Amino acid sequence: SAFPDNFLWGAASAAYQVEGAHNVDGKGPSIWDDFSHQPGTTHEGTNGDVAADHYHRFKEDVALMAEMGMQSYRFSISWPRLFPSGRGTVNKAGVKFYSDLIDELIKYGIKPMITLYHWDLPQALQDIGGWESRETVEAFEQYAALCYQEFGDRVSLWSTFNETLIFIGMGYFTGAHPPGLSDPKRGIQACHHVFIAHAKAVKTFREYQHQQRIPQNGQIGFVNVMQPHEPITDKPEDIAACKMADDLLTHWLYDPVLKGEYPSHILNITQLTWGVPVFSLEDDDLLKNNICDFIGVNYYKREWIAANPDISNTKINTTGNKGSGQEFGFKGLFKFVRNPKSTYTDWDWEIYPEGLCVGMQRLKERYGDIPFYITENGLGAKDPIIDGEIVDQPRIDYLSSHTDAAESAIKQGIDLRGYYPWSFIDLLSWLNGYQKQYGFVYVDRENNLQRKRKKSFFWYQEVIESNGAKR
Numbered sequence: 235s236a237f238p239d240n241f242l243w244g245a246a247s248a249a250y251q252v253e254g255a256h257n258v259d260g261k262g263p264s265i266w267d268d269f270s271h272q273p274g275t276t277h278e279g280t281n282g283d284v285a286a287d288h289y290h291r292f293k294e295d296v297a298l299m300a301e302m303g304m305q306s307y308r309f310s311i312s313w314p315r316l317f318p319s320g321r322g323t324v325n326k327a328g329v330k331f332y333s334d335l336i337d338e339l340i341k342y343g344i345k346p347m348i349t350l351y352h353w354d355l356p357q358a359l360q361d362i363g364g365w366e367s368r369e370t371v372e373a374f375e376q377y378a379a380l381c382y383q384e385f386g387d388r389v390s391l392w393s394t395f396n397e398t399l400i401f402i403g404m405g406y407f408t409g410a411h412p413p414g415l416s417d418p419k420r421g422i423q424a425c426h427h428v429f430i431a432h433a434k435a436v437k438t439f440r441e442y443q444h445q446q447r448i449p450q451n452g453q454i455g456f457v458n459v460m461q462p463h464e465p466i467t468d469k470p471e472d473i474a475a476c477k478m479a480d481d482l483l484t485h486w487l488y489d490p491v492l493k494g495e496y497p498s499h500i501l502n503i504t505q506l507t508w509g510v511p512v513f514s515l516e517d518d519d520l521l522k523n524n525i526c527d528f529i530g531v532n533y534y535k536r537e538w539i540a541a542n543p544d545i546s547n548t549k550i551n552t553t554g555n556k557g558s559g560q561e562f563g564f565k566g567l568f569k570f571v572r573n574p575k576s577t578y579t580d581w582d583w584e585i586y587p588e589g590l591c592v593g594m595q596r597l598k599e600r601y602g603d604i605p606f607y608i609t610e611n612g613l614g615a616k617d618p619i620i621d622g623e624i625v626d627q628p629r630i631d632y633l634s635s636h637t638d639a640a641e642s643a644i645k646q647g648i649d650l651r652g653y654y655p656w657s658f659i660d661l662l663s664w665l666n667g668y669q670k671q672y673g674f675v676y677v678d679r680e681n682n683l684q685r686k687r688k689k690s691f692f693w694y695q696e697v698i699e700s701n702g703a704k705r
């Protein structure tokens with residue numbers, strides 16, 4: 235196979251979705267603890283109070299990762315577990331949990347990849363404005379510095395934010411995520427502060443390397459949604475809508491961290507319309523001088539785009555009833571439409587493996603020969619259980635076809651360094667509860683969260699053992 239010898243075969247998770255122990259050993263509340271406890275916010279009121287209880291079972295889970303042969307594990311740190319009120323006093327028990335997890339991974343030769351922010355902002359910081367406040371930017375820099383100090387000696391792969399498009403988009407535009415707003419002006423400024431927080435965290439990371447407080451070989455990146463857009467017809471209005479979707483959903487999110495600036499024509503529109511983003515004096519240099527080392531791409535689906543003169547709908551399919559999702563779109567900009575020729579999941583996401591390769595090629599064309607990690611890719615499904623076995627063949631087919639696309643990308647010269655299927659273990663899906671499974675390992679919620687290897691566990695074990703030759 236074309237996979238290089240040092241290619242990292244991993245898997246991913248996120249703190250709020252997997253750990254549980256939401257108020258244990260000094261952890262403070264996050265905005266997801268607060269939001270998910272409000273009625274009507276999540277599928278059937280599901281939340282991360284217990285999740286997969288990884289906080290208490292991480293040794294068993296890491297042993298399963300090692301049995302599967304995983305070479306790297308992408309996980310996120312819960313900021314309020316380290317800083318219960320977001321800044322100031324450090325919760326030593328929280329530091330100990332992640333230190334023990336990292337030691338357990340290293341014991342089995344599994345490289346940690348840390349995500350600093352996977353949506354669980356400390357509620358105490360939301361109370362002072364969250365990402366709309368520069369105080370949160372300062373607090374993030376302090377949080378990142380503590381993580382570098384405590385874990386930088388053993389962790390060389392870092393990323394700052396996961397899917398800014400989603401936590402800003404759903405937090406400030408659709409309102410489906412906390413803080414549940416629908417205000418583009420506030421959303422754009424909040425998003426700007428996230429980019430500044432990222433740049434400051436990169437700057438501190440590089441300073442710590444320079445001072446040899448952390449190893450020189452460490453890499454710090456940014457993790458974005460990678461979602462290729464295609465016009466549903468070659469009519470000029472559909473092509474224009476597709477370009478708009480690309481500018482707003484891709485370039486606005488990638489340019490600031492890979493070019494150090496926003497796409498200028500969109501920046502003109504946002505500043506003319508709302509006077510945002512407001513830049514502080516240091517912002518421009520911060521963005522320009524702290525380009526990250528790699529880009530993490532989370533690939534699930536392509537979206538077909540059409541012109542949208544009429545609908546404003548941001549409700550999505552959160553039940554898993556195929557075809558129950560309406561067309562998602564912003565009036566006057568674009569809308570996502572279904573292609574009758576395409577194949578879709580139960581959550582109405584197109585299955586398009588080639589998009590993994592096409593997406594990286596397009597990014598390489600715009601940003602140059604940057605290192606890539608596929609930091610998420612997976613099939614959300616209700617896995618069939620036959621005679622007590624979890625026979626998730628659809629997930630095997632999905633991952634197999636996507637590793638084909640990954641191999642094609644490498645053959646075409648993309649600097650792809652690792653593949654982290656979402657998710658190592660079944661965990662909470664934010665708005666879809668526990669019914670939307672992604673894991674190689676099943677969690678029996680009727681039986682004390684007992685772990686059980688799925689068919690895909692053994693399939694992936696072979697893929698890793700053969701360095702991608704057997705798929």
Ligand SMILES: C[C@@]1(C(=O)O)OC[C@H]2O[C@@H](O)[C@H](O)[C@@H](O)[C@H]2O1
Pocket residue numbers: 248251396397532534610614656662663664665666670
């Ligand atoms: C919305 C949804 C899903 O549950 O299907 O998309 C795929 C995957 O993306 C990740 O960044 C989220 O942390 C994880 O929970 C998943 O979230």
